[in-house]
Amino acid sequence: MSLSSITQNIYTIITLINLVLAISVIFIERRNVGVTWAWLMVFLFFPVGGFIIYLIFGQNLSRLKIYKDKKWARELHRELTNHQMQEFRSHNIEYNDPSMARYEDLIFMNLASAKALYTQDNSVRVFKDGTEKFDALFEDIRSAKTHIHLMYYIVNDDEIGRSLLELLKSKAEQGLEVRFLYDPIGSHRLSGRFFQPLLEAGGQVAAFFPSKVPYLNFRVNYRNHRKLAIIDGQIGYIGGINVGDEYLGRVRKFGYWRDTHLRMTGTSVRLMQRNFIRDWNTASKRQMIETEFFLPVVRDEDKGRVGVQIVASGPDQRYEHIRNAYIKMIHRARESVWIQTPYFVPDESLLNAIQTAALSGVNVKMIIPAIPDHQMVYWATHSYVGDLLPLGVECYMYENGFLHAKTLIIDGKVASVGTANFDIRSFKLNFEINAFLYDQEIVRELQQNFLNDIERSKLWTYEAYLKRPRMHKLRESVTRLLSPIL
Structure with a gap:
């Protein structure tokens, strides 16, 4: 032959x-x-x-059972969820802020679909960059008494990464339980020796969906994009900031890194802890049990008045909880919809929701980066923004560095902050987690940060969009066709 x-x-x-x-x-x-x-x-x-x-x-995880919940833990959470749903149906919920009753259908949907309990005893602090976040996180870690749990998509072997590792090592040597869960694809630049000092000090480390065969991973498309830190079961961190020098503005390519992250106390931290335990038990052979040690009673000094729901989503779940919550928020808005996202690659339902809001007279503003970190997603973003500009949506391109914040604010009263971008990857392929905030004071702070960002941005008009070069139009068209799998 x-x-x-x-x-x-x-x-x-x-x-x-x-x-x-x-x-x-x-x-x-x-x-x-x-x-x-x-x-x-x-x-x-x-x-x-x-x-x-x-x-x-292309492997589809939606039919696979990934999490290894203990039966009693599942039943307990189901019982709590069903009880709260009954309280809502009976109109027995008293809101700290009575104006939040207007958004009860959003709260109920998150509860019924995502099993996201609604808590109102939380305190929330907002960080707008990595410097603020890591200063506070390091202080909380130094003060930790029992355990430290960290989960990050990206961990780099650089100045901030090594500083964090050294601090965790010292706490492990003091006898604290230290667990670090990371994503091996997001953290692909790490060497196998990076975590060795922490392991030798008694800490525990696990990788989420690692490759069992070198250079070959059939689950590579499904990543844990969540970013959580839980200290003593009393303090929780959630948002968009990973562990890397770029998140502190130390990388010349990006300059200042604008992001949004939250520090929380209150019952919402118990729900963040539960998500960490589920992810940890999926990735590690050393299983954790949901005990009072990890889920302690909220201290009186940590109690606040902010309403919070912690909503997690992933490709293993039947519904796209965060996407559905975004759509519900946008449909519920009567005055304003303000969006910040580094990547805007929505599916048709989310795009239609934003278009409908704009056509209904709702003030829709959006801030996206002026510079890319992922070129193809950047081009696809421009294509989708082009569908909104003729409808009166104000789109601003952030020019004071790189914008990585993932926030949605409606009517100046309700907001979502977390790890999920406005893209199909976040909704369908990644494991994500967001905090939904029902409190006018905190949301006003997020609004002010948004307005400050507009001052550092350039308005992208529809006229300017129409004048873009032909090559840009071609790139946008091609990447839009591929957007469902970018």
Whole structure:
């Protein structure tokens, strides 16, 4: 058999494999239409490598049982959720801020769908960059008495990464329980020796969905994008800031890194802790049990009056909880919808919700970065923003460094801050976690930060959008077609 015949046979086999996968995507997996078309484009334009790309990035986790909850823990949380749902149905909920009753349908939806209990005894502090966040976090870690739990998508072996590791090592040597959960894809630049000093001091480290075969991971597309820190079960951190010098503005490429992160006390921390325990038990062989040690009673000095729901979502779940909450918030808005996101690649439902709000006379403002950190997502973002500009949506491009904040504010009363971007990856592929805040004072602070960011941004008009170069238009069109799998 000639070389050309062998080559032709191999090509035919690969083409047949692509055809089988295409049939699987269309008729068996029943994916979203946009995702289906995106994968068909991959099979069409990459006939040789398309099936390899699909095996690595296309595995569907939605039907798999990932979490290893203890039965009694599941039943207890279900009992608490059902009890609170009954309280809402009976109109027995008394709001610290009576104006929040207007958003009861949003609260109830998060409770019914995401099992996100509504708590009103929380104190919240807002950070707008990494310097503020890490100064406070390091102080809390130094004061820790029993345990420290950290979970980050990106951990870098740089100045802030090594400083954090050294501090954790010293606390482990003092006898505290220290656990660090990280994502091996987000933290791909870490060497295997980075965590060794912490391990030798008695700390515990786990990787979420690591590769079991070197350089090959069939779950690489499903990442834990959550960022949590829990100190003694009493103090919690949640938001967009990872562990790396760039988040403190120390990397020249980005300059100042504008982000949003929260420090919280109150019952909401118990719910953050529960999410950490579930993720930890999924990744580590050393299982944790939800005891009073990890879920202590809230101290009187830590109690506040802020209403909070902690909403987690992931590809293992039936519904896209954070996306649905975003849509509900936007539909509920009567005065304003303010969005900050580094990546804006919405699905049709979310895009339509924003368009409907703008057409209804709601003041819609959006801030996105003026510089990219992921080029293809940046081009796709411009394409989707172009659908909003003619409707009167004000889009600003942040020019004072890089904008990484993920916030949604409606009517100056309710806000969401967390790890989820306004993109399909966050809604369908990543494990994410957000705090939904029901408090006018905290939301006013977030609003003021938003207005301060506008002063450091340039308004992107529809006229300017129409004048962009042809090459930009081509890039946007191509990346938009691929947006469901970016």
